[in-house]
Amino acid sequence: MSRVQLQLKKSVDSSYDIVIERGILKKLASDLRTKRFAENYVVITDTKVSRLFGKSVCDSLKREGLLLGKIVVSVGEKSKSLSRVQECCEQLLSLGANRQTGVIALGGGVVGDLAGFVAASYMRGVPCVQVPTTLLAMVDSSVGGKVGVDLPSGKNMVGAFWQPKKVYIDPEVLRSLPAKDWKSGLGESVKYGAIMDRSLWEFFEKHADFLKEVPKKPMPSQWKLIEEMVERCVKIKAEVVMKDEKEGNLRQVLNYGHTFGHVVELMSDYTILHGEAVAVGMKMAAALAHELRFLSKAELDRQNDLLKKLGLGKTKTKGLIKDFVEHMRKDKKTKGDLRVVLVDRLGRCHQELGRFGIKVDSAVVRKVLKESALIDDIDQAAQPAVQTNSWASSYSSSYSSSSSYSAPSTPAGETDLQKRLREMRERAELRRRMQGGSGSGGLGSGGYLPG
Ligand SMILES: NC(=O)c1ccc[n+]([C@@H]2O[C@H](COP(=O)([O-])OP(=O)(O)OC[C@H]3O[C@@H](n4cnc5c(N)ncnc54)[C@H](O)[C@@H]3O)[C@@H](O)[C@H]2O)c1
Numbered sequence: 046m047s048r049v050q051l052q053l054k055k056s057v058d059s060s061y062d063i064v065i066e067r068g069i070l071k072k073l074a075s076d077l078r079t080k081r082f083a084e085n086y087v088v089i090t091d092t093k094v095s096r097l098f099g100k101s102v103c104d105s106l107k108r109e110g111l112l113l114g115k116i117v118v119s120v121g122e123k124s125k126s127l128s129r130v131q132e133c134c135e136q137l138l139s140l141g142a143n144r145q146t147g148v149i150a151l152g153g154g155v156v157g158d159l160a161g162f163v164a165a166s167y168m169r170g171v172p173c174v175q176v177p178t179t180l181l182a183m184v185d186s187s188v189g190g191k192v193g194v195d196l197p198s199g200k201n202m203v204g205a206f207w208q209p210k211k212v213y214i215d216p217e218v219l220r221s222l223p224a225k226d227w228k229s230g231l232g233e234s235v236k237y238g239a240i241m242d243r244s245l246w247e248f249f250e251k252h253a254d255f256l257k258e259v260p261k262k263p264m265p266s267q268w269k270l271i272e273e274m275v276e277r278c279v280k281i282k283a284e285v286v287m288k289d290e291k292e293g294n295l296r297q298v299l300n301y302g303h304t305f306g307h308v309v310e311l312m313s314d315y316t317i318l319h320g321e322a323v324a325v326g327m328k329m330a331a332a333l334a335h336e337l338r339f340l341s342k343a344e345l346d347r348q349n350d351l352l353k354k355l356g357l358g359k360t361k362t363k364g365l366i367k368d369f370v371e372h373m374r375k376d377k378k379t380k381g382d383l384r385v386v387l388v389d390r391l392g393r394c395h396q397e398l399g400r401f402g403i404k405v406d407s408a409v410v411r412k413v414l415k416e417s418a419l420i421d422d423i424d425q426a427a428q429p430a431v432q433t434n435s436w437a438s439s440y441s442s443s444y445s446s447s448s449s450y451s452a453p454s455t456p457a458g459e460t461d462l463q464k465r466l467r468e469m470r471e472r473a474e475l476r477r478r479m480q481g482g483s484g485s486g487g488l489g490s491g492g493y494l495p496g
């Protein structure tokens with residue numbers, strides 16, 4: 046026998062700056078020229094962001110001699126797919142991109158996750174720069190290096206850790222954000238206060254009336270508040286990632302509200318935006334923490350009061366509590382047990398033996414969910430078909446391309462909930478085809494790997 050050992054001990058410095066500055070988008074190109082992360086750049090963006098900011102970003106890159114091209118994908122979660130990754134890589138190739146070419150992710154979390162993953166994969170990895178344009182992407186997805194795309198059977202199922210070379214945050218761009226996307230970003234932002242920083246929670250309480258609306262024409266002092274909010278959230282995210290990049294333990298605290306929230310998203314077929322689902326999840330998690338006597342009633346009410354003031358956490362999920370809990374168990378972070386992140390006071394996560402993922406009993410979770418009245422606990426699949434059902438409008442893309450409909454075969458390993466959802470979709474699709482409508486893409490009823 047012969048044995049060859051390949052020793053590969055690595056010490057890599059992946060440190061980077063996250064700059065938050067109004068108007069920084071205008072300085073992006075000149076800064077990239079001095080930083081020399083890459084010889085030239087391809088901007089990846091979506092159609093809407095391209096319309097809003099694509100031209101000015103590309104023009105300034107062109108002036109600096111840095112623009113190799115622009116790739117524009119459609120708006121929405123559907124662009125987070127492997128086929129889009131392939132198309133982007135092929136376009137990079139035809140633009141002449143090589144290993145010295147950088148990718149600029151200009152957009153929200155969808156573009157950030159897709160372009161980041163394209164950068165991680167193209168020619169085994171090229172430099173990436175994140176330029177987030179939604180609140181959610183600013184405070185969360187652009188920082189920390191998690192990139193990836195969805196599979197029809199589940200969200201974020203394929204991905205990588207690919208840290209950007211720099212993150213450029215220009216709060217000015219938030220002015221054009223739709224109200225629902227602002228709210229979604231707010232849900233993710235208040236979470237940071239709940240898990241780590243009581244004074245940030247108090248900041249949100251103090252300024253809730255202003256922060257609940259999209260800042261259309263803020264005064265200079267109000268801009269300061271927005272910048273402070275973004276900066277404080279980003280600081281917490283950066284601190285957590287620095288201590289636990291690969292989510293061994295501490296990074297799990299960022300999933301507060303998410304184990305519940307992912308199921309809220311899933312059971313709404315992703316019609317509920319992520320931040321709103323997280324806010325609902327925070328209400329469920331806090332109710333559970335109170336039931337387990339970790340969290341006082343006063344703190345529980347205080348959390349829910351702020352969420353209400355911000356217009357968050359209002360969504361009622363349609364479906365059965367037992368299905369909901371079954372899906373929580375399937376969440377990738379729970380490894381079969383039911384584990385959730387809980388707070389024991391606003392600003393502090395509960396720990397057991399130094400771990401932040403707290404094992405909880407499913408019967409207690411079911412009881413809490415029942416009392417919360419946040420799930421209607423009605424068997425939707427058993428209900429007579431209603432034409433306005435949201436499932437019908439977001440029918441899975443895998444069934445939408447052919448003109449003659451035949452029911453897909455039952456996927457192996459399908460859960461009870463997945464089966465109900467599939468059957469609902471099949472019925473909806475059948476109805477749609479009988480009415481001669483056309484389907485739109487969407488995710489299948491699979492799992493979720495947190496972003
Ligand atoms: N990688 C991570 O760590 C991580 C963390 C959280 C969420 N995510 C992912 O982020 C995605 C959601 O991100 P999102 O909420 O930013 O959604 P998004 O990227 O779909 O953007 C929402 C909408 O806002 C538009 N938009 C973007 N910037 C705008 C602006 N300045 N003005 C007007 N419109 C603008 C977009 O075109 C889109 O229509 C999900 O796929 C989620 O999985 C990833």
Ligand SMILES: [Zn+2]
Pocket residue numbers: 185233303319323496
């Ligand atoms: Zn999130």
